[in-house]
Amino acid sequence: MKIDLTLYLVTCSDGLSEKDFLTKVEQACRGGVTLVQLREKKKSTREYLHLAKAVKEITDAYGIPLIIDDRADIAVACDAAGVHIGQEDLPVWAARKIVGNDKIVGTSAKTVAQALAAQKGGADYLGVGAIYPTTTKVITTLTPIAVLSDICRAVSIPAIAIGGLNLGNCQALKGVPIAGISVVSAIMKSENPEAAAQKLHAAVSDLLN
Amino acid sequence: MKIDLTLYLVTCSDGLSEKDFLTKVEQACRGGVTLVQLREKKKSTREYLHLAKAVKEITDAYGIPLIIDDRADIAVACDAAGVHIGQEDLPVWAARKIVGNDKIVGTSAKTVAQALAAQKGGADYLGVGAIYPTTTKVITTLTPIAVLSDICRAVSIPAIAIGGLNLGNCQALKGVPIAGISVVSAIMKSENPEAAAQKLHAAVSDLLN
Numbered sequence: 001m002k003i004d005l006t007l008y009l010v011t012c013s014d015g016l017s018e019k020d021f022l023t024k025v026e027q028a029c030r031g032g033v034t035l036v037q038l039r040e041k042k043k044s045t046r047e048y049l050h051l052a053k054a055v056k057e058i059t060d061a062y063g064i065p066l067i068i069d070d071r072a073d074i075a076v077a078c079d080a081a082g083v084h085i086g087q088e089d090l091p092v093w094a095a096r097k098i099v100g101n102d103k104i105v106g107t108s109a110k111t112v113a114q115a116l117a118a119q120k121g122g123a124d125y126l127g128v129g130a131i132y133p134t135t136t137k138v139i140t141t142l143t144p145i146a147v148l149s150d151i152c153r154a155v156s157i158p159a160i161a162i163g164g165l166n167l168g169n170c171q172a173l174k175g176v177p178i179a180g181i182s183v184v185s186a187i188m189k190s191e192n193p194e195a196a197a198q199k200l201h202a203a204v205s206d207l208l209n
Numbered sequence: 210m211k212i213d214l215t216l217y218l219v220t221c222s223d224g225l226s227e228k229d230f231l232t233k234v235e236q237a238c239r240g241g242v243t244l245v246q247l248r249e250k251k252k253s254t255r256e257y258l259h260l261a262k263a264v265k266e267i268t269d270a271y272g273i274p275l276i277i278d279d280r281a282d283i284a285v286a287c288d289a290a291g292v293h294i295g296q297e298d299l300p301v302w303a304a305r306k307i308v309g310n311d312k313i314v315g316t317s318a319k320t321v322a323q324a325l326a327a328q329k330g331g332a333d334y335l336g337v338g339a340i341y342p343t344t345t346k347v348i349t350t351l352t353p354i355a356v357l358s359d360i361c362r363a364v365s366i367p368a369i370a371i372g373g374l375n376l377g378n379c380q381a382l383k384g385v386p387i388a389g390i391s392v393v394s395a396i397m398k399s400e401n402p403e404a405a406a407q408k409l410h411a412a413v414s415d416l417l418n
Contacts, residue, residue, distance in 0.1 A: 044297040044298075045279055045280070045297060045298045045299055046296070046297045046298060046299070047297075049299060049303075070254055071254070071282060072282040072307075073280060073281040073282040073299060073303070073304075073307050074299070076303060076306055076307050077299050077300065077303035077306075077307075087255070088253040088254060088255045088256075089253075089254045089255060090254055090255070090258065090282060090283070090286050091286065094258075094282070094285060094286035095282075097285055097286075098281075098282050098285050098286075098307055
């Protein structure tokens with residue numbers, strides 16, 4: 001499946017009502033995110049599925065693929081575009097078996113060895129990082145931009161930079177053959193997610209050229 | 210898939226080390242449980258999968274089917290015999306889509322209407338209850354034995370009684386056309402899970418005749 005990874009939004013609903021959360025996601029879609037990953041760690045299966053369906057109504061309206069973090073079963077149940085598999089999640093092969101070949105399976109990598117293994121396992125794209133410190137995940141070690149660059153050159157699947165990226169620091173990625181960047185706080189914690197997404201999309205588009 | 214639901218163990222690992230938990234499960238298998246459902250609500254996907262594989266080594270050795278609570282994705286990833294879908298989990302159709310037709314999909318029902326809907330949705334068996342108060346789940350209302358009996362007669366799929374059942378109270382189910390009973394504490398909290406399973410299996414076999 002051909003996907004535009006330019007501006008990959010990972011959601012964070014912490015501290016938001018469902019209504020406010022969905023409003024932020026819609027503003028981000030309007031602003032130009034090219035993909036949305038719904039990421040929930042504390043919800044029951046049914047709650048996660050409920051929210052996934054609500055988000056999918058929005059992403060469908062904007063023609064943006066929805067990726068479900070961690071849960072291949074929920075990706076199937078809500079007919080999302082795919083699933084993102086982290087280090088604490090299923091193996092890539094198991095996710096692929098569950099979602100089939102028509103859906104996206106993305107995964108995370110911190111090293112060239114992990115990236116090559118993920119590609120061999122059938123991953124469609126890689127999230128590489130954290131490039132910078134972030135408050136939305138517990139990060140043990142950062143991934144240097146040089147390693148990100150090595151990974152991009154070592155694999156044939158697209159890789160995106162993740163972790164603490166924003167308008168101010170993403171310029172440091174200029175020249176690195178990434179397919180895009182992933183952000184959480186830079187959009188979800190912005191007072192104006194639409195404008196934040198617009199500016200980030202323009203900045204990343206410039207980076208990629 | 211033909212399954213023996215006579216004595217259906219639902220696990221509870223709360224307060225146990227992994228080693229002690231697996232020892233209890235093995236003792237229960239040796240004692241005669243006919244099916245094991247692994248039920249974990251707090252673990253990450255990878256932790257749940259790790260434990261599922263460890264339990265499956267035991268159940269495979271005893272030729273007992275392993276059912277995974279809630280997580281159809283983990284059932285696929287560890288190649289369990291099936292998945293049990295509760296009220297807070299995926300819809301039955303979604304679980305069926307994920308695990309395919311060769312695996313078991315069980316679900317819970319409290320009323321004849323829920324039971325008929327579950328059967329129509331493709332469930333292979335029903336867990337009906339709670340018959341008695343239980344400490345292992347938050348129960349809002351109990352299911353009278355008369356309703357359990359109505360459910361058994363309304364559906365063609367097998368139904369088992371769940372909730373607070375033990376050697377002392379299971380005799381009350383005599384004459385109800387159940388396929389078996391499900392227990393947690395009566396085995397998992399026993400000092401001697403093997404003996405507890407043996408006695409329960411004998412008692413339930415007697416009930417079913």
